Amino acid sequence: MASVAERTAPAAPPRRGxxxxxxxxxxxxxxxxxxxxxxxxxxxxLFVLSLCAELIxxxxxxxxxYKGEMLFPVVVNYPEEKFGGxxxxxxxxxxxxxxxxxxxxxxxxxxxxxxxxTVNSEIPHSAPTQPFWLxxxxxxxxxxxxxxxxxxxxxxxxxxxxxxxxxxxxxSRLIYGFRISVLFGLALTILSALIGVTAGAIQGFFGGWxxxxxxxxxxxxxxxxxxxxxxxxxxxxxxxxFVLLGIMLLFQWVGFVGVVRAEFLRARNFEYVRAARxxxxxxxxxxxxxxxPNAMVATLTFLPFILxxxxxxxxxxxxxxxxxxxxxxxxxxxxxxGKNNLQAPWLGLTAFFAMSVMLSLxxxxxxxxxxxxxxxxxxx
Amino acid sequence: MTEPLLSVRDLSVAFHQxxxxxxxxxxxxxxxQPGEVVALVGESGSGKSVTANSVLxxxxxxxxxxxxxxxxxxxxxMLTASDAELRHVRGNDITMIFQEPMTSLNxxxxxxxxxxxxLELHQAMTGDAARAxxxxxxxxxxxxxxEKRLKAYPHELSGGQRQRVMIAMxxxxxxxxxxxxxxxxxxxxxxxxxxxxxxxxxxxDYGMSIxxxxxxxxxxxxxADRVGVMTKGRIVEQGAxxxxxxxxxxxxxxxxxxxxxxxxxxxADPSRSVVMEGKDIRVWFPxxxxxxxxVVDHVKAVDGIDVTxxxxxxxxxVGESGSGKTTLGLALARxxxxxxxxxxxxxxxxEYSFKQMRPLRDRLQVVFQDPFGSxxxxxxxxxxxAEGLRVHQPQLSFEERDRQVSWSLEEVGLDPATRWRxxxxxSGGQRQRxxxxxxxxLKPRFVMLDEPTSALDMTVQAQVVDLLRDLQQKHDLAYxxxxxxxxxxxxxxxxxxxxxxxxxxxxxPSAEIFAEPKNDYTKALMxxxxxxxxxxxxxxxx
Numbered sequence: 001m002a003s004v005a006e007r008t009a010p011a012a013p014p015r016r017g018x019x020x021x022x023x024x025x026x027x028x029x030x031x032x033x034x035x036x037x038x039x040x041x042x043x044x045x046l047f048v049l050s051l052c053a054e055l056i057x058x059x060x061x062x063x064x065x066y067k068g069e070m071l072f073p074v075v076v077n078y079p080e081e082k083f084g085g086x087x088x089x090x091x092x093x094x095x096x097x098x099x100x101x102x103x104x105x106x107x108x109x110x111x112x113x114x115x116x117x118t119v120n121s122e123i124p125h126s127a128p129t130q131p132f133w134l135x136x137x138x139x140x141x142x143x144x145x146x147x148x149x150x151x152x153x154x155x156x157x158x159x160x161x162x163x164x165x166x167x168x169x170x171x172s173r174l175i176y177g178f179r180i181s182v183l184f185g186l187a188l189t190i191l192s193a194l195i196g197v198t199a200g201a202i203q204g205f206f207g208g209w210x211x212x213x214x215x216x217x218x219x220x221x222x223x224x225x226x227x228x229x230x231x232x233x234x235x236x237x238x239x240x241x242f243v244l245l246g247i248m249l250l251f252q253w254v255g256f257v258g259v260v261r262a263e264f265l266r267a268r269n270f271e272y273v274r275a276a277r278x279x280x281x282x283x284x285x286x287x288x289x290x291x292x293p294n295a296m297v298a299t300l301t302f303l304p305f306i307l308x309x310x311x312x313x314x315x316x317x318x319x320x321x322x323x324x325x326x327x328x329x330x331x332x333x334x335x336x337x338g339k340n341n342l343q344a345p346w347l348g349l350t351a352f353f354a355m356s357v358m359l360s361l362x363x364x365x366x367x368x369x370x371x372x373x374x375x376x377x378x379x380x
Numbered sequence: 381m382t383e384p385l386l387s388v389r390d391l392s393v394a395f396h397q398x399x400x401x402x403x404x405x406x407x408x409x410x411x412x413q414p415g416e417v418v419a420l421v422g423e424s425g426s427g428k429s430v431t432a433n434s435v436l437x438x439x440x441x442x443x444x445x446x447x448x449x450x451x452x453x454x455x456x457x458m459l460t461a462s463d464a465e466l467r468h469v470r471g472n473d474i475t476m477i478f479q480e481p482m483t484s485l486n487x488x489x490x491x492x493x494x495x496x497x498x499l500e501l502h503q504a505m506t507g508d509a510a511r512a513x514x515x516x517x518x519x520x521x522x523x524x525x526x527e528k529r530l531k532a533y534p535h536e537l538s539g540g541q542r543q544r545v546m547i548a549m550x551x552x553x554x555x556x557x558x559x560x561x562x563x564x565x566x567x568x569x570x571x572x573x574x575x576x577x578x579x580x581x582x583x584x585d586y587g588m589s590i591x592x593x594x595x596x597x598x599x600x601x602x603x604a605d606r607v608g609v610m611t612k613g614r615i616v617e618q619g620a621x622x623x624x625x626x627x628x629x630x631x632x633x634x635x636x637x638x639x640x641x642x643x644x645x646x647x648a649d650p651s652r653s654v655v656m657e658g659k660d661i662r663v664w665f666p667x668x669x670x671x672x673x674x675v676v677d678h679v680k681a682v683d684g685i686d687v688t689x690x691x692x693x694x695x696x697x698v699g700e701s702g703s704g705k706t707t708l709g710l711a712l713a714r715x716x717x718x719x720x721x722x723x724x725x726x727x728x729x730x731e732y733s734f735k736q737m738r739p740l741r742d743r744l745q746v747v748f749q750d751p752f753g754s755x756x757x758x759x760x761x762x763x764x765x766a767e768g769l770r771v772h773q774p775q776l777s778f779e780e781r782d783r784q785v786s787w788s789l790e791e792v793g794l795d796p797a798t799r800w801r802x803x804x805x806x807s808g809g810q811r812q813r814x815x816x817x818x819x820x821x822l823k824p825r826f827v828m829l830d831e832p833t834s835a836l837d838m839t840v841q842a843q844v845v846d847l848l849r850d851l852q853q854k855h856d857l858a859y860x861x862x863x864x865x866x867x868x869x870x871x872x873x874x875x876x877x878x879x880x881x882x883x884x885x886x887x888x889p890s891a892e893i894f895a896e897p898k899n900d901y902t903k904a905l906m907x908x909x910x911x912x913x914x915x916x917x918x919x920x921x922x
Binding site for chain 2: 270271272274275276277278279280281282289290293
């Protein structure tokens with residue numbers, strides 16, 4: 001025995017690469033689906049960019065040098081008295097503050113000088129206004145004091161995709177709206193996966209009465225009229241990101257239960273599970289160590305589709321006016337505006353293209369994930 | 381010499397997957413004369429089934445390809461034949477029967493529909509003529525009262541009967557060549573003997589040739605005229621059966637012939653302490669009926685069986701599938717609930733809950749049949765073996781645990797350096813060794829072995845039997861050895877219980893039982909297992 005121990009020391013497991021062979025094969029299968037692979041990277045780039053939305057579209061400068069002091073208005077909220085005003089927050093877009101700062105230093109603006117709720121007060125005619133490239137130079141800067149010679153008549157102050165009916169910049173609202181849609185979708189998907197997988201695991205593993213009762217409950221639960229319940233709850237609770245998330249979570253987790261339950265029902269009679277029982281391993285350890293990895297394949301395959309479904313649901317609620325509170329950037333609200341302002345097609349078109357690109361990318365990614373986890377898939 | 385019916389020349393088969401190419405069959409040549417039975421014998425992965433499947437081009441093309449060779453059937457090359465030509469040959473001139481009768485019949489069609497479909501396809505025979513021919517065929521393959529069976533669905537038939545229906549379908553168009561791909565592997569020994577006799581008789585009546593794929597040398601010896609021994613995609617030796625068995629020329633053939641499980645079990649010693657004792661064990665599954673789910677009857681899987689196991693001894697439980705032998709083992713290991721007293725190392729465990737059982741589990745271990753199913757595919761070998769240690773000896777440090785894992789791997793004859801690998805990197809025999817190591821690392825007193833050798837190749841079986849016997853002597857283990865394979869039981873058990881339908885048919889010291897079985901059923905079982913003879917008696921199942 002001692003000789004064995006000597007020979008086998010050191011005991012540390014050998015370093016394997018970042019991915020186990022199975023996962024490496026999955027990654028290769030994922031890559032082999034070129035459309036899904038590219039969709040994944042495009043989506044990731046868009047998502048990461050939208051996470052930095054404050055640095056791309058904001059009504060505050062990124063950096064200000066004022067009387068020899070370096071200020072970062074994007075991160076820090078400076079009161080206006082710093083620049084000789086009297087308001088609690090500084091309006092960097094106002095002529096007075098701009099002249100004050102330009103006179104005593106300089107400032108760097110983000111590429112788009114509007115946040116999602118900034119009202120553009122220099123629009124040439126009543127809102128909504130069309131994208132700037134549909135107007136000539138004289139027209140687009142008509143509202144500035146010095147017309148097209150005004151220092152503010154720059155590209156950053158232009159509305160690339162026009163403004164909506166409250167004179168807010170559409171591009172900026174699109175960026176923020178994309179971010180909130182994806183974040184909402186991700187949060188909803190992850191939370192409902194957690195709840196759904198747990199419920200499905202318990203049902204499938206214990207079976208019998210537990211399974212029967214929970215299954216009946218789920219049948220009743222999933223036949224509830226979700227929209228009406230949302231309307232009722234929206235009348236009681238103030239609308240907001242987390243309230244919406246909670247309400248939709250109540251009904252979304254059901255989607256995962258069936259898949260995971262089936263997987264657990266199948267796998268709980270596998271011989272290695274029986275072998276683990278014979279070793280005296282407890283129920284929860286068996287569930288986590290032996291059964292969950294099986295069920296995760298089905299769950300992960302499901303995930304991108306649930307994600308796109310969640311985003312679509314949030315958008316439709318926003319469209320109906322039962323979603324995010326008024327003023328928050330949302331694609332659904334933009335579609336509603338497009339519907340109300342048919343004379344301003346850029347509103348509806350922007351929202352339409354944003355939604356269809358985002359959902360298509362997610363579906364393509366979902367297809368590639370499905371390929372990746374398909375054990376029978378071979379690529380030649 | 382006449383023109384051969386089938387002539388395979390230099391056949392190679394390659395599989396492509398993920399950019400890799402693997403050669404499954406490497407330049408194989410053999411001939412089949414009309415009316416001749418040729419057997420291809422080899423272990424799993426030797427390429428024998430792939431060879432058989434390429435004759436009818438049934439491989440998954442295009443991921444399979446033939447880099448070289450030709451398959452001439454009556455002078456036509458099957459490899460270059462068009463799809464239409466192939467369809468004409470398939471099911472008509474050449475037919476096939478497969479290993480798994482459970483899945484090779486369509487569960488949604490009646491027997492009559494399935495057999496008549498072939499008649500309609502190739503002979504355009506329908507209506508009463510087709511029905512008459514179906515009945516005739518079913519009669520020929522030995523299905524009793526075929527008129528009543530016409531409307532039966534596959535699930536209403538036993539495994540043997542299904543295989544008979546498969547044979548009827550294969551014979552429907554009087555083929556010139558029948559390819560039988562392990563047709564009896566999934567069947568019980570008594571049924572296997574009947575099916576082999578049937579095939580032999582039909583081959584004689586129809587004057588057809590048979591290409592017989594098997595891993596069982598006993599079948600080859602009794603059944604085939606000529607044999608080809610395959611290993612690693614090559615035929616290493618071929619010739620008349622008598623020649624090959626009497627004077628094997630190739631090392632591998634000798635190795636194969638040598639690999640029958642041998643050796644004697646240790647002598648029984650009634651003075652040893654009793655490890656496990658079961659008295660009047662019953663496992664009844666209730667049959668519920670009606671609206672209120674009243675229990676109307678029971679399926680008596682195990683019906684009043686007494687077992688006594690002493691340290692260092694092996695009790696063999698023998699019986700056909702469905703005889704309740706595995707259920708008995710699971711009941712003794714307290715993995716399913718049962719009635720009757722079970723005492724283990726002096727404790728009455730039949731009333732223990734799962735929690736109460738847990739402290740005893742390290743001394744009461746189980747090795748399962750299927751080494752591919754009993755190891756979690758997502759855990760490394762080290763984790764698999766250490767799992768029991770984590771439960772029963774949680775105080776062990778990582779190093780101590782690792783030392784025990786290495787030691788137990790060493791004990792079952794595996795290199796401890798392989799313990800970080802995953803199960804799929806091991807062969808079937810190695811996996812079964814890992815499963816045994818998982819049981820042994822806990823130092824059990826009693827091990828239930830549920831058909832531990834039946835999923836393994838012949839040569840590996842013999843090794844595992846030797847390993848089990850060594851471990852028993854070394855650690856003074858009590859084995860409950862469950863198997864349908866009488867050869868293996870003979871090599872390991874000193875006491876045998878023959879079970880059928882949950883009841884003991886015969887029981888006694890194994891030497892006595894194997895030498896002079898008294899019960900008719902035991903006799904039939906022995907004849908089928910050792911001589912492949914079907915005994916005409918009511919005692920066996922169909």
